[in-house]
Amino acid sequence: MAKASLSVNEVRDMMLAAADQIIASEPILTDADRALGDGDHGVGMERGMTAVKEALAGKDFPSAGKVFVGVGTAMMSSMGGASGAIFGILFRSGGKAVGDATEFTAAHLATLLREGTDQVMTKGAKPGDKTMVDALDPAARKAGEVAGLPIDEALVAVAAAAAAGREASKDMIATMGRAKTLGENSLGKPDAGAVSVAIILAAMSDFVAGL
Amino acid sequence: MKKLINNPLKCADELVEGLVEAYNGECRHVGARSIVKNDIPEGKVALLIGGGSGHEPIYHGLVGRNLADGAACGDIFAAPPPNIVLEATEAVNRGKGVLYLYGNYAGDVLNFDLGAELASDDDIEVRTVLIWDDVCSAPATQKHNRRGIAGLVPIVKLAGAASQKVSTLEELEALAKKAVLQTRSVGVSMSPGSIPATGKPTFDIDEDKIGLGMGIHGEPGVGEIPMTTADELTAQMLDLIFADFEKDEEVAALAPGDEVLLLVNSLGATTMMELLIALRKAKAILTERGLKIYDVLIGPFVTCQEMSGISFSITRLDEELKGYWDMPCQSVCYSKMEGRNGG
Numbered sequence: 001m002a003k004a005s006l007s008v009n010e011v012r013d014m015m016l017a018a019a020d021q022i023i024a025s026e027p028i029l030t031d032a033d034r035a036l037g038d039g040d041h042g043v044g045m046e047r048g049m050t051a052v053k054e055a056l057a058g059k060d061f062p063s064a065g066k067v068f069v070g071v072g073t074a075m076m077s078s079m080g081g082a083s084g085a086i087f088g089i090l091f092r093s094g095g096k097a098v099g100d101a102t103e104f105t106a107a108h109l110a111t112l113l114r115e116g117t118d119q120v121m122t123k124g125a126k127p128g129d130k131t132m133v134d135a136l137d138p139a140a141r142k143a144g145e146v147a148g149l150p151i152d153e154a155l156v157a158v159a160a161a162a163a164a165g166r167e168a169s170k171d172m173i174a175t176m177g178r179a180k181t182l183g184e185n186s187l188g189k190p191d192a193g194a195v196s197v198a199i200i201l202a203a204m205s206d207f208v209a210g211l
Numbered sequence: 212m213k214k215l216i217n218n219p220l221k222c223a224d225e226l227v228e229g230l231v232e233a234y235n236g237e238c239r240h241v242g243a244r245s246i247v248k249n250d251i252p253e254g255k256v257a258l259l260i261g262g263g264s265g266h267e268p269i270y271h272g273l274v275g276r277n278l279a280d281g282a283a284c285g286d287i288f289a290a291p292p293p294n295i296v297l298e299a300t301e302a303v304n305r306g307k308g309v310l311y312l313y314g315n316y317a318g319d320v321l322n323f324d325l326g327a328e329l330a331s332d333d334d335i336e337v338r339t340v341l342i343w344d345d346v347c348s349a350p351a352t353q354k355h356n357r358r359g360i361a362g363l364v365p366i367v368k369l370a371g372a373a374s375q376k377v378s379t380l381e382e383l384e385a386l387a388k389k390a391v392l393q394t395r396s397v398g399v400s401m402s403p404g405s406i407p408a409t410g411k412p413t414f415d416i417d418e419d420k421i422g423l424g425m426g427i428h429g430e431p432g433v434g435e436i437p438m439t440t441a442d443e444l445t446a447q448m449l450d451l452i453f454a455d456f457e458k459d460e461e462v463a464a465l466a467p468g469d470e471v472l473l474l475v476n477s478l479g480a481t482t483m484m485e486l487l488i489a490l491r492k493a494k495a496i497l498t499e500r501g502l503k504i505y506d507v508l509i510g511p512f513v514t515c516q517e518m519s520g521i522s523f524s525i526t527r528l529d530e531e532l533k534g535y536w537d538m539p540c541q542s543v544c545y546s547k548m549e550g551r552n553g554g
Contacts, residue, residue, distance in 0.1 A: 030409050038428035040288045043408040047220065047286065076325075077243075081263070081289035082318035085325060088293075123321060185431065 002150035003211060005103040011064045012056050014207045015071050019049035019056075021203035022196065029199075033192035036174065041192040044079045048087065051078035064104040068095030068112060083193060086120055086132065093119035106154035110147040113140035113158070130172035130186060132193030135165035139201055155205035159198070166190050166198040212405045212517065219408040223264040223286045230271055233543045238274055242298030244291065246271050247281035256383050257281070257303040258310050258374040260367055261296065262319055263288040265407070266427060268544035269363065269513050270313070275542025278371035279312075283326070287407055288428055290318035296326025300335055308336035308380035312370055312387050314359025315341040338380050340387040342366055344396040344524060346451055347424025347432040351458040358426050361476040361513040362394040362524040364545060365536075369526075372535035390532065392462055395455050396474075396524035397448040398432070400425040404479055404516030413515070423447070427478065427515050441485065445492040448523050453500070462527075467501025470528045472536065477511040478520035486510070489521060506536065506551040512544060 006014065022029075022045050030042030055074040061067045068091045076088025094116025098108050117133065117140040125131040142161035146154040167190065174186040216222055224244060231240045241247045251257065261283035262270040271282040283299040285291035291299075300309050309330070311323050320341070327337040343354055344362030366387065373386040400422040403412035414429035416422055421444065424432020436447075457464040465471070475490045477483070486509050497504055505528055513522070528536060539549045 030411060034411065034413070038288055038413050038430065039406055039409065039411060043220075043406065044286070044289055077292050077294045079289065080285040080292040080295070080318065080322060082316075082321055084289070084292050085318065085321035 003152045003208065004150050005105040006064070006151055006208065008061050008064050008067065008102055008104070010208075010211065011067045011104045012059070012061060014204050015067060016053060016056055017207035018200045018203040019052045021199055022046065022049040025199050029192055029196060032190060032195045035189045036186055037192060040081065041083060041196070044081050044083050045196055048075035048079035048084060051075065063098075063100040063102055064108060065095045065098035065100060068092075068098060071095070083196075086123065086193070089119050089123065090116040090136070104151065106143070106149050106151050107147045109151065109154055109158065110140070110143035113143045116140075128172055130169050130174040130191045132191060132197050134169040134172065134191060135162045135194035135197035138162065138165035138168075139197065152205075152208045152211075155201070155208050159201040159205040162198040162201040166194040169194045212410055214405075214407060216407055219410075222407045223284065226264060226267065227271060227284050230543060234275070237276075241281070241302045243295050244284045245281060245295055245299035245302060246274050246284065247299065247302040248274055251280050251303060251305055253305050254307055255280070255305045256307045256310065256374055256377055256380050257305055258312060258367075258371055258383065259283065259299055259303050260312050261285070261291050261299065261323070262313050262316070263290055265516060266514055268511070272544030273364070273367045273371070273542055275540065275546075277375055277538050277540040278542050278545075279367055280374070283323075290316065290322040293322050293325035293329060296323050297329040300326060300330045300337065301333065304335045307378075308338065310370070310374070310380060310383045310387060311337060311339040312367060313342060314363055315343040315355070315357060316359070336380060338384045340370075340384055340391060342391055344391070344394045345424070345426060346395050346397055346455040348426060348430070351455055354459065358430065360396050360398055360427050360524075361474055361522045362396040362526065364476075364508060364512045365472050365474060365524065365526045366390045366394055368540055368545060369532055369535045371540060372538040375538070376535075386531075386535070390526065393527040393532070394524060395452045396522050397451045398425060398427065398476075398478065398520060398522035399423050399444065399448065400429065400478060400518055400520035401438070402480070402519045403429055404514075404518035407516075413518070422520075424451070425520065427513055427518075429515065429518070441488045442492045445489045445523070446496060449493060449496050452523065452525050456527075465500065465502060465525070465527065468503065470503045470505040470533070471497070472506050472508065472524075472526040472528060473497065473504050474508040474512070474522075474524035474526075476513050476522045476524065478518040478522065479511060479514035480517045480519035481521050483510065486521065489523075493523060505533065508545070
């Protein structure tokens with residue numbers, strides 16, 4: 001049965017489920033980053049999501065937006081590295097745009113992803129650069145298209161768009177970050193940050209499907 | 212890989228705790244993970260460095276007498292988060308502003324910039340000079356996209372000395388930029404280091420290959436070459452540095468009579484024996500070109516765990532830079548007497 005929106009506690013628990021899924025995926029992320037970077041993305045994401053769990057578990061939040069700001073702050077202050085700053089910017093700016101909503105709808109999901117992605121792109125990465133933006137931007141676009149659907153159906157579509165973006169990043173040549181010096185040798189492998197984005201959105205979708 | 216550690220996820224915190232002990236009272240631990248000098252005088256223009264841990268004795272080991280005032284320390288191979296940069300900035304600031312001087316990596320730039328934004332909320336003026344000495348990481352026309360590697364040791368030494376003498380942040384910024392412009396490095400790797408938390412090597416390379424121009428995290432350089440001798444590799448690496456001074460329109464080519472610092476760095480596992488063999492050849496090549504070696508730095512300064520490899524850095528000195536080089540300095544990473552040690 002379609003679920004129109006999520007309560008603040010459901011949003012919190014959805015992000016806890018995403019954190020668990022990232023922590024379980026550490027070996028996948030490590031291998032993805034070893035191929036193109038220095039291999040520390042998995043450990044960094046594990047550290048960031050462990051901090052997210054500490055910041056969220058058992059806590060009450062006044063709004064959905066505050067949950068996402070809390071996710072971003074925990075990641076930014078615990079991870080370091082490019083990923084910590086970028087995920088921090090994504091969730092903090094996206095969460096602030098969602099604001100004090102207490103029922104999280106597909107329209108809020110679209111706001112979260114669009115504003116967060118736009119702020120991430122102000123740091124230099126654009127679609128096609130083989131970064132997490134290549135999973136984020138398609139997800140944000142899809143979220144805009146499905147903003148009128150129930151949240152569970154919207155999340156299924158958005159997670160699929162992120163997964164497609166991750167796959168598309170295999171055919172891109174890295175121009176940002178440590179992988180940029182690989183040039184054409186970066187072809188055939190997905191960007192590790194795009195893999196993380198796809199995992200987070202899939203976990204959010206799976207959690208809501210199980211409610 | 213046998214590694215003598217406790218909790219793999221606590222390596223950065225525990226090594227910084229140990230570093231504070233190595234300073235034995237000269238520096239202290241600040242905030243989540245910064246190290247700061249105890250005796251920064253009021254009114255001094257402050258110099259803050261930093262970056263990911265795991266490359267010891269840099270970056271945090273360059274805090275010290277006539278060197279950096281503090282360092283914001285990241286986790287293993289990861290830039291320090293903005294809150295740590297802010298804590299370090301507040302601790303070194305003495306009212307004359309803070310120069311951030313660090314290697315040009317996307318993560319460091321993002322986090323130090325966010326830290327500078329937070330510092331500006333506290334009315335602390337921050338300027339940033341990026342170190343981009345690795346000539347193999349981008350062509351001369353795009354040198355501001357290059358990575359920072361071992362050249363940061365002489366650059367931080369020069370800027371640290373200057374920070375004792377200048378009266379404004381602008382002067383220190385200008386001096387640091389000059390030191391960066393005159394410093395070029397080339398590195399190679401023969402085998403990878405590993406990340407303590409995963410135990411996995413940072414890259415794969417065949418036994419009979421050398422990664423030419425490879426970065427200090429194992430980022431690929433200009434390509435793989437067959438394993439060769441110390442003398443041949445030294446000549447090939449120095450040629451890349453000479454060529455870069457020639458290609459870059461912003462600096463003069465290295466010319467007979469120029470005085471240079473020569474840094475021969477081990478990436479970790481490469482032995483002092485190997486460094487000395489390379490130094491002997493490097494000295495002959497530089498002499499043949501008519502270059503005068505003003506001073507020599509040799510040893511493991513910029514490492515990547517048990518990665519094997521070597522890098523050369525050359526810094527051309529003018530009278531101003533020589534004056535700052537001649538000042539003594541003392542730290543866990545590098546110490547020297549007044550004047551010059553070698554050369």
